[in-house]
Amino acid sequence: MRSGKDEASGLADKLKKQFAIRSREFDISANWVKDEKLISAHADLAGKPVGKALDLCCGTGQIGRALKQNGWDVRGLDICRDMLLASARYFPGLEGVAEMLPFKSGSFHLVACRQTFQFLNINKVLSEVARILAPQGVFILSLTVPFSDIDKNWLYEIHRLKQPLLLKFYTTQDLIRELEGTGFLIKESRTLTVRESINRWMNYAPELDLKIREKVISMIKHAPAAYKKIHRVEVVNGEVFEDWNWAILKTTLHKK
């Protein structure tokens, strides 16, 4: 029988492999990666630079890049070495896992983590973020989430199919509950939408079987009417487009 530790390291290995395959084309794999409105929302919420910032699970480093431009002293951390090679264009990074951060307690004034919580052990990561934050430090967490209960179930099925390594699917309320339950206070919450081409998203998921990629496109093209309305699903010359909803939460710790 596999222990919890074996399962966690099995998942970590699979994530490393998947993101190594995607790293070279990650920046063009979906609009959200380099969407300036989305990136600026993170940088705005971070506020004035007051010291060290960590781009947690930094990928190719787009969030850290914007923070650095604003004057933050940025470091990155990612499980995948190939991603770190890309983020090294902007700031220094370390290979590691978010569940066990190789940093001293109280060493960062800001931690930002975009679009990765679906893969992580949330309790371990939140307790590590709380540990490495300095007094009055800020944690920014963002994720694509359902717009409402109307699209929630269909979207969950799409994400489950698209991402076999998905550990958990969150709504904004789930994220707030998890954060508040582990001592974080929500200071500000923003939502915004980014329009995506589903065909493009699937073209840049080479690890998936062609049949799965076609099914994801079909599930959006033939989604229930209420889902299509809320996501503004549109087919142009055979290409499927829809809106994705982003939640960006700015938090601080209760007791620091």
Ligand SMILES: C[S@@+](CC[C@H](N)C(=O)[O-])C[C@H]1O[C@@H](n2cnc3c(N)ncnc32)[C@H](O)[C@@H]1O
């Ligand atoms: C969807 S990408 C998002 C990258 C980046 N945060 C961004 O917004 O552009 C997820 C990233 O998380 C990394 N990752 C996944 N699980 C991780 C873990 N347990 N610890 C550290 N990094 C992890 C992956 O290697 C990948 O670079």
